[in-house]
Amino acid sequence: xxxxxxxxxxxxxxxxxxxxxxxxxxxxxxxxxxxxxxxxxxxxxxxxxxxxxxxxxxxxxxxxxxxxxxxxxxxxxxxxxxxxxxxxxxxxxxxxxxxxxxxxxxxxxxxxxxxxxxxxxxxxxxxxxxxxxxxxxxxxxxxxxxxxxxxxxxxxxxxxxxxxxxxxxxxxxxxxxxxxxxxxxxxxxxxxxxxxxxxxxxxxxxxxxxxxxxxxxxxxxxxxxxxxxxxxxxxxxxxxxxxxxxx
Numbered sequence: 481x482x483x484x485x486x487x488x489x490x491x492x493x494x495x496x497x498x499x500x501x502x503x504x505x506x507x508x509x510x511x512x513x514x515x516x517x518x519x520x521x522x523x524x525x526x527x528x529x530x531x532x533x534x535x536x537x538x539x540x541x542x543x544x545x546x547x548x549x550x551x552x553x554x555x556x557x558x559x560x561x562x563x564x565x566x567x568x569x570x571x572x573x574x575x576x577x578x579x580x581x582x583x584x585x586x587x588x589x590x591x592x593x594x595x596x597x598x599x600x601x602x603x604x605x606x607x608x609x610x611x612x613x614x615x616x617x618x619x620x621x622x623x624x625x626x627x628x629x630x631x632x633x634x635x636x637x638x639x640x641x642x643x644x645x646x647x648x649x650x651x652x653x654x655x656x657x658x659x660x661x662x663x664x665x666x667x668x669x670x671x672x673x674x675x676x677x678x679x680x681x682x683x684x685x686x687x688x689x690x691x692x693x694x695x696x697x698x699x700x701x702x703x704x705x706x707x708x709x710x711x712x713x714x715x716x717x718x719x720x721x722x723x724x725x726x727x
Contacts, residue, residue: 489711494561495522495725501709505560506520509568512552516572517547517579520549520606520615529577543682547689550653551697554630554646554690556679559704561712562719567701569623571722614664618657618687624721631714639711642701643694650690 520540526541549572557565583605591598626649633645662679670678705711717723 483623488721489705489709491711493714493715494563494712494717495715497712499711502560502564504704504707505564505604508552508556508560508704509571512549512556512568513572513575515552516549516619517575519549521579521583533548537701541707542545543685547650547654547666547686548693550623550650550686550690551646551693552624553626554649554697555700555704556644557627557649558634558642558701559708559712562627562714562717563723563725565627565631566624566723568651569620569627572623573616573620575658576616582606583607603670611665618661619659622653622657626650626718629653631717631719635713635715639713642698646697647687647690651687654683654686654690658686 508658522542528541529536531537553565556568584607587602587606629644629652630649633648637644658679662675662682664674666678
């Protein structure tokens with residue numbers, strides 16, 4: 481697969497770009513946070529089933545869309561560098577915390593006597609604190625690992641073979657995400673074997689989605705790099721999740 485990097489684009493270090501030196505960064509960050517929230521609000525509320533060879537395959541509907549946030553995370557790190565991806569991860573983390581608080585507060589409010597939708601509202605937006613905590617913790621750790629691996633691999637590959645780092649970072653990042661979420665959310669609630677099976681199955685599905693969406697990633701990365709006019713490398717970046725350098 482051809483590289484989306486234009487050899488004519490100047491290669492620059494992430495630390496040399498002014499904080500407001502990009503044209504489309506804010507739009508990509510907004511898309512990242514929007515998909516993250518919607519996949520947790522809309523997708524997490526439904527368990528779907530599709531017949532495969534006559535056997536129902538049951539899965540959380542959000543898994544169809546949540547991996548898109550990982551694709552956008554790859555785009556952010558590849559095009560804008562680790563520090564700006566770090567900024568987006570923290571914004572997404574704060575948005576998830578606020579979403580969880582708002583959902584809890586709204587569900588807890590006493591319904592008006594004439595309103596009959598409280599039960600349905602609780603079924604969709606009611607939250608189990610353990611699952612909420614597991615989801616937010618897994619997102620935070622998985623996204624940072626994903627961004628770190630991609631940024632490091634970009635240096636190792638000298639910017640070539642984008643597919644190796646988008647897929648490789650997803651393999652590692654989603655492994656961390658799944659290894660945190662499923663035990664924290666369901667261990668001792670589900671049988672241990674079921675937790676492990678669902679964890680591995682969902683990890684494989686998310687990685688498969690990354691592979692399927694690779695051509696889209698190439699197209700978006702190539703377009704954004706041409707529009708921004710540079711190719712960013714994290715040569716001297718502080719990779720600590722808690723650093724505010726470059727944010």
